[in-house]
Amino acid sequence: MLKRTPLFDEHKKLSGKMVDFGGWELPVQYSGLTLEHDAVRNACGIFDVSHMGELRVKGPGAVEFVNHVTTNDASVLAVFQAQYSAFCNPEGGIIDDLVVYRLGEQEFLLVVNAANIDKDFSHLSTSLALFPGTKPVLTNESDETAQIAIQGPRAASILQELTPVNLQEMKTYWCAPGLVCGENALIARTGYTGEDGFEIYTGRESSKKIWNSLLQVGSPFGLLPCGLGARDTLRLEMKYALYGHELTETTNPLETGLGWITKLGKTGGFIGKEAIARVKAAGQTRCLAGVLSIGRGIPRQGYEVWDETRSRIIGHITSGTQSPSLKRAIGIALIDKIHERSGTRVTVKIRDDFHEFEVCKTPFLEKKKEN
Amino acid sequence: MNYPENLKYTKDHEWAELVAENRVRVGITDHAQSSLGDIVYLELPKTGRELKPHETFGVVESIKAVSDLLSPLGGKVVEVNAALASDPGRINTNAHGEWMVVIESDTAKSQFQALLDASAYSSFVKTL
DSSP states (O other), X not given: OOBOOTTHHHHHHTTOEEEEETTEEEXXXXXXXXXHHHHHHHSEEEEEOTTSEEEEEESTTHHHHHHHHBSSOGGGOOTTBEEXXXXXXXXXXXXXXXXXXXXXXXXXXXXXXXXXXXXXXXXXXXXXXXXXXXXXXXXXXXXXXXXXXXXXTTHHHHHHTTOSSOGGGOOTTBEEEEEETTEEEEEESOOSSSSSEEEEEEEHHHHHHHHHHHHHHHGGGTEEEOOHHHHHHHHHHTTOOOBTTTBOTTSOTTTTTOGGGOOTTSTTOOTTHHXXXXXXXXXXXXXXEEEEESSSOOOOTTOEXXXXXXXXXXXXXXXXXXXXXXXXXEEEEEEEGGGOXXXXXXXXXXXXXXXXXXXXOSSSSOOOOOO | OOOOTTOEEOTTSEEEEEEETTEEEEEEOHHHHHHHXXXXXXXXXXXXXXXXXXXXXXXXXXXXXXXXXXXXXXXXXXXXXXXXXXXXXXXXHOTTTOOOEEEEOTTHHHHHHTSBOHHHHHHHHHTO
């Protein structure tokens, strides 16, 4: 039996095309992937991301424990500030990537991938039992929590009509508790699309009212409900990593471009630090590169990447699609680092044929200037 | 969805149209294009290729998915719609009109007649 979010009935009403996504019955699209993708780039889109997991760490020892299990430095966060981070195993492999929200001096909300909720909770529970310091309380609030993402250049104007929280004052990667449609929520200026936008965390019961109000208020602004299909093309154009594709337990944060959230020098260290430090000292051999099609073939996860002369395999595609914004095939590839320079020609084996690609600068889509 | 009576269908979601005693045009059904979503890539065989029934003769890709094209009948590929391959999005708007290949066989007519008719295919799609 597939799991359903509290917004399942709303997706059916909107004729969402439901698919099995890691055990969850979620809409892959409503009106059409390209329309939804373009709505987010040019106007606004909303996504039901209630399948995501929410773990809370609270009480004395919370800062030290979160810092012990994550690669980034949570101690530098101000209250209501957020950061991207990762859980690693002792071998330096990535257990999951997450967003850490600091909600109090000793309180954090960790937002993790749906498919990893049980694995993450079990990893954190084990780590907590072994944690030598003061032990905070760890709770899994995933089942009680709904999450709606509103993304796009018009997201702030739309959401502002439904909340007294001053959104103009909220910076990117900050959050604030407040009312949305009169319901208690946490509003965060975060997202996974490359556009300005917010993620709204709220209770299951409140989510329907917020979802439907956003649809109603947003419709004159060009807001569309968006499915997982558009979520994937939007994140791919930005080269944002997706767990199970770019990030796995056998890839480390350095080779997957997450060096910037891996704070080897932070006080107290973290699980996986020694292994990652060894990789750093030895020099990383692989990297994640963006590849752009010269012809028409579309790269997909698992396809082999060969060098220009097709003499040897240099890696594989971790994600790929036809970019709706660029109208060209794009991919993310985990390849030998010597091929990482932009402009390097490589070939991708698509079924029985080799197709020409070039390593390119990323994000694939240039960021628009901030308003 | 509306499935034209003059076409025959397969459970692999291809349609066939008898255009001569020994020739059949082949495309994918409206159900197939709708399941795939925005179609962005079409890979077709070279003319002259011999196909067995159900053999893969090409690939259609949407932004999200990759799907094999399976031949509704055995025979030789005698025409390929190259114009469609360069603008495959047309399949989304006119699946039953946009043919991909023409297959020639001495037994084309009898192979064609053995396929599902519109109402049988339509009932089959409802069970999915």
